[in-house]
Amino acid sequence: MVKKILIVSGSHKKNGNTAALVKWFSEGAKEKGAHVEVVHAAYLKYKTNGCRSCRACQRSSKYECVVKDDAAAALAKFPAADVIVMATPLYFFSASAQLKLIMDRMFSLYKWDNKTDTMTTPLKGKTLVLLASAYEDTGLDALAQPFKITADYTGMRFKSLLVANAGESGDIGKLKGISERTRAFGRKIG
Numbered sequence: 001m002v003k004k005i006l007i008v009s010g011s012h013k014k015n016g017n018t019a020a021l022v023k024w025f026s027e028g029a030k031e032k033g034a035h036v037e038v039v040h041a042a043y044l045k046y047k048t049n050g051c052r053s054c055r056a057c058q059r060s061s062k063y064e065c066v067v068k069d070d071a072a073a074a075l076a077k078f079p080a081a082d083v084i085v086m087a088t089p090l091y092f093f094s095a096s097a098q099l100k101l102i103m104d105r106m107f108s109l110y111k112w113d114n115k116t117d118t119m120t121t122p123l124k125g126k127t128l129v130l131l132a133s134a135y136e137d138t139g140l141d142a143l144a145q146p147f148k149i150t151a152d153y154t155g156m157r158f159k160s161l162l163v164a165n166a167g168e169s170g171d172i173g174k175l176k177g178i179s180e181r182t183r184a185f186g187r188k189i190g
């Protein structure tokens, strides 16, 4: 079975470190026959500045965001993917705002039943992958926490490849062995 991998990239840089990680990971996954699609969160057209907490998604039987924009179209691809990859630079020890614009709207991809304390979600059983890089060597573990907890919360497996000391945008290729390590990780997931 061909694995479907959806990558949401949260960097504004078209030739930066996140872009390099996404490229190397995709190359590895494709070597294993996976189908890879990349969504560039920084270049989508949004009708709302993030989740507006209208909760209309929770009153609907569908797993869809009711704000019909490019983010909703991106989220509509999640249920069909086997693997969801979130790629981000470390910004102030956290994910980029561009990635958060998509992440928070993942609220529409599950239903929480307060009466029975149970969740139903098409995310269950998928794999969530975090690809991230940072200039320094502190903060990446903290960054990974909300992704790991989100994976646990929604019944997804969690895997990550975190690159410290990656330098400024475009410098990551200077790190010895990192392109091959990322390709190998892509082959493992693909």
Ligand SMILES: Cc1cc2nc3c(=O)[nH]c(=O)nc-3n(C[C@H](O)[C@H](O)[C@H](O)COP(=O)(O)O)c2cc1C
Binding pocket: 011, 012, 013, 015, 016, 017, 018, 019, 088, 089, 090, 091, 092, 093, 094, 133, 134, 135, 136, 137, 138, 139, 166, 167, 168, 169, 170
């Ligand atoms: C707004 C901003 C905030 C950043 N915050 C951090 C940080 O907290 N810690 C760190 O090590 N690097 C930080 N960086 C550096 C980037 O995380 C790092 O250079 C990353 O590899 C860049 O990826 P990109 O080329 O995809 O943008 C920051 C960069 C920017 C522009």
